[in-house]
Amino acid sequence: MIGTVSSSPPSGPGLSASPRPESPGAAAGELAAGTVAGGQVVWEPVVRHLYVHVPFCAHKCEYCAFFSEVPSGDLMARYVAALSRELALVAPDLRPRTVYFGGGTPSLLPLRHWETLLRQMERLNLLGAEEFTVECNPATVSADKARLLRDYGVNRLSLGVQSLDEALLDRLGRVHSRAQVFDSFDCLRRAGFANLNLDLMFAIPGQSLEVWRRTLADALALGSEHLSCYEVIYEEDTPLFAQLGAGQFAVDEDLACAQYDLLVETATRAGYHPYEIANFARSSTPTLTDLELPSFACRHNVNYWRGGSFYGLGPSATSYVRGERTRNWANTPLYCGQLERDRRAFESRETLSPRARAAETAAFGLRMNLGWPYADFTAVTGFDLRSEWAEDLDWLVAQGWGERQPDRFRLTRQGLRFADLAAERLLRPDR
Numbered sequence: 297m298i299g300t301v302s303s304s305p306p307s308g309p310g311l312s313a314s315p316r317p318e319s320p321g322a323a324a325g326e327l328a329a330g331t332v333a334g335g336q337v338v339w340e341p342v343v344r345h346l347y348v349h350v351p352f353c354a355h356k357c358e359y360c361a362f363f364s365e366v367p368s369g370d371l372m373a374r375y376v377a378a379l380s381r382e383l384a385l386v387a388p389d390l391r392p393r394t395v396y397f398g399g400g401t402p403s404l405l406p407l408r409h410w411e412t413l414l415r416q417m418e419r420l421n422l423l424g425a426e427e428f429t430v431e432c433n434p435a436t437v438s439a440d441k442a443r444l445l446r447d448y449g450v451n452r453l454s455l456g457v458q459s460l461d462e463a464l465l466d467r468l469g470r471v472h473s474r475a476q477v478f479d480s481f482d483c484l485r486r487a488g489f490a491n492l493n494l495d496l497m498f499a500i501p502g503q504s505l506e507v508w509r510r511t512l513a514d515a516l517a518l519g520s521e522h523l524s525c526y527e528v529i530y531e532e533d534t535p536l537f538a539q540l541g542a543g544q545f546a547v548d549e550d551l552a553c554a555q556y557d558l559l560v561e562t563a564t565r566a567g568y569h570p571y572e573i574a575n576f577a578r579s580s581t582p583t584l585t586d587l588e589l590p591s592f593a594c595r596h597n598v599n600y601w602r603g604g605s606f607y608g609l610g611p612s613a614t615s616y617v618r619g620e621r622t623r624n625w626a627n628t629p630l631y632c633g634q635l636e637r638d639r640r641a642f643e644s645r646e647t648l649s650p651r652a653r654a655a656e657t658a659a660f661g662l663r664m665n666l667g668w669p670y671a672d673f674t675a676v677t678g679f680d681l682r683s684e685w686a687e688d689l690d691w692l693v694a695q696g697w698g699e700r701q702p703d704r705f706r707l708t709r710q711g712l713r714f715a716d717l718a719a720e721r722l723l724r725p726d727r
């Protein structure tokens with residue numbers, strides 16, 4: 297199974313999780329959680345990254361296991377009030393360098409709710425992030441909304457395209473059409489957005505290599521700055537999982553691998569730099585060295601992969617702050633009820649041991665094509681990747697999945713395909 301990524305923050309030791317450029321060619325380790333001094337991790341005085349989960353969708357897609365629901369009654373207004381309260385509770389500890397509104401479908405929120413949230417962020421001094429991303433569905437983009445987001449400092453939009461084949465869009469239960477993708481892309485460009493991402497999916501049941509080739513060609517012709525491509529995964533409790541179980545189609549792993557190879561070759565030829573298993577970005581730097589990220593790499597996601605702290609707000613969202621992981625209730629009325637009493641809406645909280653945390657940081661960081669520079673890994677975690685994980689690194693090399701370079705360890709192209717399995721090997725869960 298090719299490693300998969302989601303826009304939501306990593307939620308725990310399971311590794312199916314996984315997206316403004318700061319400066320062109322930023323060094324890989326610059327957004328690390330903290331640095332180690334005297335054997336102790338020294339955390340930044342304030343948290344620099346904010347994720348907000350918007351748990352509403354117009355319709356539930358066939359493959360979706362994210363927490364989201366079709367809004368009814370006054371739930372959306374209640375959620376906006378609760379989220380405004382949650383923002384106020386964390387604001388004293390937050391100066392965001394990156395903000396990411398994911399979901400769900402953030403662009404489903406009507407203009408008035410966006411005004412409420414953005415004004416609240418302004419009051420709390422949470423605007424001005426270097427990279428501020430909002431996920432959009434092509435069916436729910438409008439010129440008014442795009443202008444409002446721009447006016448409040450949103451500078452990166454991520455369009456959930458998934459496919460440009462009408463039959464496959466239907467198959468996935470998507471609410472938008474192929475034509476809406478092109479219309480919304482033009483609308484966002486006209487509104488002045490110079491950093492756009494397209495999300496695509498491959499290994500969709502019924503998607504031939506030829507259909508994937510055409511989708512890639514049409515998507516690349518749009519000229520977005522960033523591309524995220526996910527392999528379909530079959531999550532329990534989704535209609536697609538049930539259809540697979542009922543034998544309505546079979547998984548073709550060879551086809552998925554051929555589609556992934558085609559993706560990497562086509563995107564690279566078109567000038568995108570693969571910098572993580574599923575993520576490709578353009579760069580304003582003509583030549584990139586091994587120690588640099590493309591300038592349009594998503595800094596928000598880089599922080600996840602490098603083990604950095606972040607606040608995650610909204611129902612089901614995970615936060616990871618100074619070594620403590622908390623998760624909010626995946627239940628919107630329950631989440632709202634807690635915030636209405638002025639309490640954080642935690643369903644769970646855990647503090648990982650330094651060793652377990654370092655292992656997760658190793659596993660997530662190897663999803664990046666840069667791999668883990670040994671010195672950066674030690675600076676972030678306090679552990680030596682070479683000695684502490686020596687046997688595992690030997691095993692990865694023996695599989696053809698990993699390679700040792702003088703200054704770093706990284707996964708090979710084949711290893712990136714099996715990144716979830718490679719990661720499992722590195723984890724050291726607390727018992």
Ligand code: SF4
Nearest residue numbers: 353356357360399400
């Ligand atoms: S739009 Fe995204 S979050 Fe909503 S149901 Fe579809 S896949 Fe899930």
